[in-house]
Amino acid sequence: MNKTIHKEWEIVRFDGNTPFLEDEVIATESPLTVMLNGQEFATIVCSTTDLEDLLVGFLASEGVIRFYNDITSLSIDEALGFAHVELKKPLTIVQNDSSKRFIGSCCGKSRQFYFQSDVKTAKTVRSRLEITVDQCYSLMDQLQEKSIQFKETGGVHNAALGSVDEIVTMRTDIGRHNALDKIYGDILKNQRPLKDKVIIFSGRISSEVLLKVSKIGIGILLSKSAPTDLGLKLADDLGITTVGFVRNNKMNVYTHQERIIEANPYHNISTVGD
Template identity: 60%
Template sequence: MIGQVTTSRNIVRYDGQNFIKQEDEMAIEYPLTIMLDGTEFATMVCTPSELEELVVGFLASEGIIRVYEDIQSMHIDEQKGFAYVDLVNKHSMQKDFHSKRFIGSCCGKGRQFYFYNDVKTAKTIMTKLTITPKECQELMKQMQESSSHFQQTGGVHNAALCTTEGIVIARTDIGRHNALDKIFGYCIINRISLKDKIIVFSGRISSEVLLKAAKIGTGIILSKSAPTNLALDMADELGITAVGFIRGNGFNVYTHPQRIAGI
């Protein structure tokens, strides 16, 4: 299954009247353990694609690295599910960081904002970028249409880094936080400027998702789903415009509405 992001399985489907044997496509769930300077750091359950981006983005969001050059070497053993990372400045498991953790793909398993390294890495966003209602709707439509894996399985989250004109990069993963880490990693590896960028997201805006956007450095996050109260408290504090329920012709603006043209 290495290199695949979906697989098929024989199932029995009931259509309301009859049972039908057929083949169904589903998302692959893959554990990846990061070994940091020879020590087990974290195990993520993810979609097995763009693994280098995922590792780089995750380490950046955890405050372990700031730029790609902080990594001395990286080797990913896809067969065994290990990423071996050595840093230029060797990392020790200090008390202000986490010890070994298991980070699942399920909802409700995210980290909290009040970990010390989250406070260190989350940015207050000062961008003056604005977006029109039509652009919000068009970017959501583009992201949804770009994900063949979601259309095949219905079992993944989609995220895209965009300008007001369109998608720069889109990523898919069974873990919503993983999709954002892949985008973060891509930006770090390719030195992508983030000052004029927007995050478009398929899932709900949880506190973890909002925090990821702050760490990436984007000031606008658009979602087709709902936010949580803690996410909106963070968005208020960190200067992020959160827009949810982008469906059909409407949407809700929850925080910092000055970035939505016409308000």
């Protein structure tokens, strides 16, 4: 990254009842309004790094584009907070004042938006890739080691694309959905092959996150955090292996365990008390 996504903020920190003045490193966020063919489409609250990747991945995730070359021009005015995108084809999505899109840095306001395009963009993943338990641990360790902005602020999410052995590329944002869109954008721009790839992720495995992984087309998702029940139901239906709480040489495999070599459900799995 060629820029930071944090600022210093003077705080009063308490040690017991004793106050101290300190400078705290805080993650930054900014609104970015997306204009498609001159029409306002969405406002994304995001970290201001890798914005082109974010836009490309976001538009692909929402079914507006399928390929990077569906875009004829893309310009970003960071000072004013606008991105102008021209497409080869006319924009066919109809909007009115009651359906203006606002994509927050968390998940609360975004659920209605994600569900509108999932039918045509979510897809069943039929990957035959396998990964060992030790490789899962190693990939999460690599993500943690590279998470410089998180170590500084504690306020960002990280998403990475990797082979079973190493991280290929990584993106950071205050929003976990944005971090995945940045990865998706990088994939489309660089035409990265996905047959041998996994997603390594810092955030909760929610339904929206799972659907984004489905749209990217990757069959293994590793996260250091927890899943939701709807996320797991979608993962089971869409053929995605979900692994959560990957930390300290422990992890939980929730769906499609067949891709985790040492977690084959028919071989040597112990139950509590065995």
